[in-house]
Amino acid sequence: MPGLPPQIAGWFAARGWDIHPHQAEMLARAGDPATLLIAPTGGGKTMAGFLPTLAELGTDPAPGLHTLYVSPLKALAADIKRNLRAPVEEMGLKIRIEDRTGDTTQTQKKRQRADPPHILLTTPESLVLLTSYEDAPRMFAGLKRVVVDEIHALAESKRGDQLLLALARLQHLCPGLRRVGLSATVEDPAAMARLLARHPDPCAIIQADPGPDPDITMLQTAELPPWSGGGAAYAIPAVLAQIKQHRTTLIFHNTRAQAEIFFHNLWLANDDSLPISIHHGSLDRVQRERVEAAMTAGQLRAVVCTGSLDLGIDWGDVDLVIQVGAPKNVKRLVQRIGRANHRYNAPSKALLVPANRFEVVECVAALEAVRDHALDGDPRGPGPLDVLCQQILILACAGPFDADQLYKEVRSAGPYAALPRADFDDCLEFCATGGYALKAYDKWRRLMQRPDGLWQLRDPRSAQRIRMNIGTIQDSDLLKVRMSGRGGKPLGEVEEAFAASLTAGDTFLIGGQIVRYEGLREMTVVVSRDAARKPKIATFSGTKFATSTQLSARILALFAADDWPQLPRHTADWLALQRQVSRLPQQGRLLIESFPHEGRAHLCVYGFAGRNAQQTLGLLLTKRMEEMGLAPMGFVATDYATLIWGLDPLDDPAPLFDRAALRDGLDHWLAGNAVMKRTFRASATIAGLIERNIPAAQRKTGRQATFSSDILYDTLQKYDPTHLMLRITRTEAMRGLVDFGRIEEMLDRVGHRIDHIRLDRVTPLAAPLLLEIGRVPVAGQAEERLMAEEAARLMAASGLAGLTQG
Incomplete structure (x- = not known):
């Protein structure tokens, strides 16, 4: 086996194994500055990533950190440690392998910084924390390789942006550092390679035999x-x-x-x-x-x-x-x-x-x-500025820095390759003073420029608090759940808003068991076991996935078929009935149905834009309908449609979809909306304006933190509307919770091709929306008219109808 030391080659031979072609190619390309390996699950990606390391370290490795392995999950790092140690020991290699995550003890962490292992397995957050210490240059002095596992999972979030900024810092400390990315699911290998490599360095792409179809x-x-x-x-x-x-x-x-x-x-x-x-x-x-x-x-x-x-x-x-x-x-x-x-x-x-x-x-x-081996994925936007703000603070913790050099370093990270200098300077100014409206407060004046031009922390003691708040994962306000009694067993967490809705005796599910709410003690939800069979359901945090653009397009293409032999009979008959009484949505056209139901006028818009976008569309359309005097009462949204109901039918829906009017409505709606405040809080936490972790003596509840962030948001809106954090908030809201980009994509797709079908009853495709939970009421003209009508009815029943006149 060319390229393998005898001990490693002998280990493979003793088991009758040959290394896979993609593993051999990884060995051959071990000296390349960056390599992306795409191989199927079970194809030995991890061993391919580590074989060059094992070969370079050999039987008598020099002390010091040689290879850093970064995983999205703590459990995956622990699993790799277990699976890698066994063959290393069997090969007789004297290689120290350790992991470092949030579960690692402080004693171990301190020792690892002083005496790092040959291979360190970690997560993005733990790596970023390591780069924030003054001794980072010494710890990483001998680093030769970084292996990023499941790179696709990191690249889709701010954790990936933060990791790539950390790799740029490591590359500055270790100019010869080589990068390796591993994944089984990459929809655009060239784009992923550009993201992984140091900009503008090349990145080799190795694609293994995909193996049999599932x-x-x-x-x-x-x-x-x-x-x-x-x-x-x-x-x-x-x-x-x-x-x-x-x-x-x-x-x-x-x-x-x-x-x-x-x-x-x-x-x-x-x-x-x-x-x-x-x-x-x-x-x-x-x-x-x-x-x-x-x-x-x-x-x-x-x-x-x-x-x-x-x-x-x-x-x-x-x-x-x-x-x-x-x-x-x-x-x-x-x-x-x-x-x-x-x-x-x-x-x-x-x-x-x-x-x-x-x-x-x-x-x-x-x-x-x-x-069809057709993976989906949306193109990445530019690197988010809240993550860049955090990175600047992290670098300041490690010691004084030069702004010009740091700008060059940041631009070497793929997501920030096109970062304008003005945006970088805005982030630096924000970290230094908090911005125009906040610069009078010492709390946010964290950096200062020395006479020699270098930037440093204004107060070295602030480094501890900055390190306590490193990370981009945004948790909801979660409360621990614990069984009652001394030493009660911890069960997990629920959202604070859910806990606030509970009264003594309420039951809910957690960890597969039904528990009874006993009370809230010291910010912990105390419960006992309950034998009930129908509990309340805890509203856990977590992503509510939206159907991808590519999958939505496939559904519309499927609708266009003459018949559907691939569908179960009941579903094919359902779609055939829809086509018979109305029509099916089409790619490049927007289907809108209007029909009466239970005394209300209903409007169903089949946008296929994903749940967040369809929800936003419901908010914007009902606002437009209010302006047009149509008295909407509420709406419900799914991934594929928005159903609106109200008092008056709509004759012509086309004016509702005027792009300029929708964007204007969005701007007005966003200005004081809870979505913006929620987004502001998340971005302000990442950027370091709001601390999610503070010393125990100064802790506050999630509700108090929300209140504080709302005050900050309102203050900036009033006194500094162009503040960096407000610009970041708008960008994040448009891309995330609001997803206005999907609405614009829908408008681009359909143009003026709107099919309005008037019917006398609900259609097969709209019927499921009538059963959806999570309906959003609209307070406005409809509510006022119904209240007036109800008052008149009550007065008439009481013989006092005359009092309702005039």
Whole structure:
């Protein structure tokens, strides 16, 4: 085996193994400045990433840090440590391998900085923290390679932006540093390579044999999917039957609340007492680790989970993956499918379970995309400025810096390659003074420029508080949940707003068990066990996925077919009836239906823009309808449509979709809206304007922190409307919670091609929206008219009708 030392080659030979071609190519390209490896799950990506390191370190490695491995998950870093140590010990290599995450003890962390291992496995947040110390140049002095695993998962979030800024800092400290990215799911390899490499250095792309296509189908069930809802309770018997037929099954859900509901129903139906469990990010760490250990040992037949088990951890003998609910994103589905039969050239086996009738269509579209090897993904925007502000503060913690050199360093990070100097200077000024409206407050005057031109912390003691707030992951205001009694067992976390809605005796699900709310003590939700069968459901935090643009386009393409042999009969008949009584939505056209229902005028807009955008569209359209005197009463939105109801029918919907009017309405709506304040708080926390972690003596509740951020937001709006944080907030809101870009994409797609169909009753495609929960009421003219009509009716019934006149 060329390129491998005898000890490593002998280890492979003793097992009768040959290294894969992509592993050999990784060895051959070990000296390249940057390399992106795309290989299927189970294809030995991690070993490919580490083989050059093992070969370079050899049997007598020099002391010091040689290779840094960065993972999105703490659990993945721990798993890699376990799986890498075994072959290293068997090869007789004297290589120290350690991990460093939030779970590492302070004693170990201190020792690692003084005497780093040869290979350190960590997360983006822990790496960034290491770069903030004055001794970072000494710790990283001998660093040769950085391996970023599951790079696709990091590249899609601010964690990736922060990581790439940290790599730019490491490259400054170690000019010869080589970068490696590993992934199984990259929709645009060239774009990912540009992101990984130091700008403008090249990046080699190695694509392994993708192996056999996955064995993926839709689960056949005796009961039909319901018209709406996300629980998929109808499929419990069929899912249980699949669990019995397989060794270990992972059952993925898109939200934590849905996972809790499904696990509860599955447990009630588990008459054979099969060992099943649940795993998601709101559960207590000890409970998650217990589940992970049981999976690794092969002691569980099934685990109901969320994205917490998406990534490349080798969990025991998983031979089936079930995705409950439409996957929303093909790339995420492929990643989850890869958890089954985690071996090279072994097809993964997966089943899709649509939660409702429309999701049947989405699941079929997703299946076709997987078979076509068509991954989805939106192009990345420029690097966010709130992350850059945090990076400037982090660098100041490590010691004085030169602004010109730092600007050059930041521009070497892919997301910031086109960063204008004016934006960089605005971020620097914000870190130094807080900006025009806040510069009078010492709290936000954190940097100062020395006579020699270098920048440094104004007060060195502030470094501790900056380090306490490193990170881009935004948690909701979460409260710990613990069983009552002395030493009560911790169960996990729920959102503070949910806890505030509870009264003594209320029940809810957490960790698969029903608990009874006893009270709130010292910011902890105290509960006891309860035997109830129908609990309240905790509103867990977590991403509410929106259907990707590419998947939406596939659904519209599927609608255009003459018939649908690939769909179940009940769904094909449903779509055929829709085509008969109205029409199906089309790519390049906007279908709008209007019809009466229960005495109200209804308007259904099939935008296929994703849930956030359709929600925003509902807000903007009802505002426009108010201005036009149409008295809207409320709306509900899904990924594919917005349904609005009110007192008066709409004759011509075209004026509602005037782009300038919609944007103007958005600007006015955003100015004082809670969405903006929520977005402001998140960005201000990342940028360092608001501290999420402070010394214990100064802690405040999440509600108090929200109040403080609202005051800051209102102050800046009034006195400094061009403040950097307000600019960042608008950019983030438009891209995230509001997703106005998807609305503009929809308007570009349809132009003036609007099909308005007037009907005398609800249509098949609109009917499920009438059953959706989460309706948004509109307070305005409709409410006033109904109140006046009700008052007149009551007066007439009382013989006092004359009093309502004049």
